[in-house]
Amino acid sequence: MESKTTSGGKAPLISAKSEPSVSVNPSPFRVLLQKEISDQIRSWRFIILISLIVLICLGSLYASLGSFAKSVKPTEAEGAFFFLRLFTLSNGRLPSFVLLIGFLSPLLGIGLGFDSINSEFNGGTLSRLLSQPIHRDSILNAKFLAPLIVVSVMFFSLGLLVMGSGLIALGIPPTAEEFMRIILFIFISIIYVAFWLNLSIFLSVKFRQAATAALMGIAIWLFFTVFYPMIINLVTQLFEPSRYAPVPYIIAFQKIKFLLMQLVPGRLFNEATTTLLMPGVRSLGPLTFWQLQGTIPSPLPLGQSILLVWPQLTGLIAVTIVCFVLSYVSFMRREVRSR
Amino acid sequence: MTVEEKIIELKNLTKSYDQFTAVDHLNLSVSKGEIFGLLGPNGAGKSTTILMMLGLSEPTSGSISICGYDPRRNPIEVKRKVGYLPENVGFYNDRTGLENILLTAQLNGYSYGEAVEKSIETLQKAGLTDDIDQKIKTYSRGMRQRLGLADVLIKDPEVIILDEPTLGVDPNGVQEFLDSIVELSRKNGITVLLSSHDLHEVQKVCDRVGLIVGGKLIAQGNLNELSQQLFHTAAYQIIAEIIWPGDNDPVERMKAIFKDIRGVINIEKEKNNTYLFDCETEMSSDIARLVVTSGGNLVSLTQKKYGLDEIYYRYFEGGLNHGK
Known part of the structure; x- marks a missing residue:
């Protein structure tokens, strides 16, 4: 390879780099990842989604700061996690930060992934990419990882910005535990976005038209947030035991109902985040009266909170992986014609 | 050429979708440095064959070897x-x-x-120096093609x-494009497989x-070989205009x-006084002699030759049914 004749305009850094010719060659996956990330950042869609999220953060921050004074009672103990309320408080008009993130993450995930494969397909670039010496899965991996990296950077910086502005506005520094809880919350939000991202990538592999994939993603999201709980309530009402039914029967019924509700990814996310951000939450399922006997009404330590949401966390990661595997399987076996 | 190195070798390659066989026991080999044309009407299975060569589509059966690699096991090496x-x-x-080409290079x-x-060097060669950025x-379409x-x-x-x-490039652009491909192949010894209708x-x-119709390779070779392979039942046809004085069934008479002459397979009447001889070999002189000695007036005698146009007409414009 002619690496000696460096063209005039190039910085010396590059010519120095290209000297050992073989060793510095980037892996195809990294090249693809770079391309995907720059595609994401340049796109209008990303700018729109980002500004939406930033606006929402500002709004919810404003709302929680406004009602902060009212929520703090003089009787409260010292370690009452004031700082976390920045994320969970609402003023009644605007929902809290956590709720908004839970609401927008699906939109973000679907918005970033719904045309990832089918747009390449329709543009005829997929067959060109695939005829390069790269593994087929590296395209899919890059398509998944690039938006995820972008979203992670965005979420972390947003979370930290909210923390910072809260710090200025409140004058109370967060404790180490509060900090850890917030970081975990951001981490779970990213996993939640990853789930929707994978789902929409799967849809983009399945459906040739980007619009169909996007609509399908939104339909699934609406189904899970609006209709699924309604249907479950309707169905379970039919089997609701009377108040005088034996206790084990009632418990079993409640447990089944809880389990069915748990199938919604959004629910998993909400449970996981509220538990982490409200240390007072001690159980997510039905609790009997005697289970509460003798408990000390104090917040849970971080370890216990994590233990409590461990199933939710695993569930979220599991559905994310399931979606990824689905898109993987259908993409790897797909015959790729040019357009 | 002494020992021909086979760069592309397809053996009994078959691809079938649910009910439909797109490529049917295709055998094909292309030697190094050759420009091979895969000719066939739309939907003949050309693209499917190519996709299988690149490992972009899974063959149902058969084997492929590209530069000694099997695209099913070693797609990266092939690509x-x-x-x-x-x-x-x-x-x-x-x-x-530039960015597009840069990605491929990387x-x-x-x-x-x-x-x-x-990338800059290659784009210059492709004549796109001014449009790099x-x-x-x-x-335009032609520029995309050069890109x-x-x-x-x-x-x-x-x-x-x-x-x-x-496809969709103007005649001038087509000529330039084809010229550059021939030049490349001759200069650098690149093997070229060109599919076209x-x-x-x-x-x-x-x-x-290679002529491919209905997923089958009907014939391959240079143009002469192609017409021989395609019309092997009657490799030579001779059209003779003969006037037989006072005869009402000249075909029977000629038969x-x-x-007793070996080589003449069949005689048919084409038009008034014009007859078509299907022969195994070139035997126009024999026919002329026999006709004259038996008392016929030979007006004209022409050998019918199959050009690619004939092939084209028979297989393409006549539709797929003729090819079967």
């Missing part, structure tokens, strides 16, 4: 050696020509610095596979042609005359 230009090649519209293992250098959306060629050449391929590369395009550039 390293093969440059593929699909019909309607797609580029990222919001990126510049995916082929060049470091950023090398890739930039190599233009976005693809501003490119596609640059995209193929940047990996220094041993084999180039072109699938209907000149355009007979004249193939005729112009290809050393050898009687030629009964």
Whole structure:
């Protein structure tokens, strides 16, 4: 390879780099990842989604700061996690930060992934990419990882910005535990976005038209947030035991109902985040009266909170992986014609 | 050519979808440095065959070897050696020509610095120097095609596979494009597989042609071999205009005359006084002599030759049914 004749305009850094010719060659996956990330950042869609999220953060921050004074009672103990309320408080008009993130993450995930494969397909670039010496899965991996990296950077910086502005506005520094809880919350939000991202990538592999994939993603999201709980309530009402039914029967019924509700990814996310951000939450399922006997009404330590949401966390990661595997399987076996 | 190195070798390649067989026991081999034309009507299975060669589609049965590699087991190695230009090649519209080619270069293992250098060089060769920093959306069809060629050449391929590369390009552009391919192949010893439905395009550039209809390779070879293979039942047909004085059934009479002559398979009446002789070998002089000695007036005698036009008519415009 002619690496000696460096063209005039190039910085010396590059010519120095290209000297050992073989060793510095980037892996195809990294090249693809770079391309995907720059595609994401340049796109209008990303700018729109980002500004939406930033606006929402500002709004919810404003709302929680406004009602902060009212929520703090003089009787409260010292370690009452004031700082976390920045994320969970609402003023009644605007929902809290956590709720908004839970609401927008699906939109973000679907918005970033719904045309990832089918747009390449329709543009005829997929067959060109695939005829390069790269593994087929590296395209899919890059398509998944690039938006995820972008979203992670965005979420972390947003979370930290909210923390910072809260710090200025409140004058109370967060404790180490509060900090850890917030970081975990951001981490779970990213996993939640990853789930929707994978789902929409799967849809983009399945459906040739980007619009169909996007609509399908939104339909699934609406189904899970609006209709699924309604249907479950309707169905379970039919089997609701009377108040005088034996206790084990009632418990079993409640447990089944809880389990069915748990199938919604959004629910998993909400449970996981509220538990982490409200240390007072001690159980997510039905609790009997005697289970509460003798408990000390104090917040849970971080370890216990994590233990409590461990199933939710695993569930979220599991559905994310399931979606990824689905898109993987259908993409790897797909015959790729040019357009 | 002494020992011909087979670069592309397909054996009994078959691809069937649910009910439909797109490629049916296809056997094909292309030697090094050759320009091979895959000629066939739309839907004949050309693209499917090419996709299987690149490992972009899974064959139902049969074997493929490209540069000694099996694209099913070693797709990466195959793709390293093969440059593929699909019909309607797609580029990222919001990126510049350079950026698009740069990506290909980097995916082929060049470091950023090398890739930039190599891309600029290749784009210059493709005649796109002025448009390097233009976005693809501003490119014309012909420019896209040249960019596609640059995209193929940047990996220094041993084999180039072109699938209907000149679709929708103006005649001038087609000529230039084909010329550059021939030049490349001759200069660098690159093997070229060109798929097309355009007979004249193939005729112009290809050393050898494979005719593929209904998923089957009907014939392969250079043009002469092709017509021989295709019309082997009557490799030679002779049309003679003969006037037989005072005869009401000249065909029977001629059949009687030629009964003992080996080589004449059949005699048919074409028009008034014009007869068609199906022969195994070239025997126009024999026919002339016999006709004259038996008292016929030979007006004219022509040998019917099968050109590619005839082939084209018979297999393409006549539709797929004729090919079966």
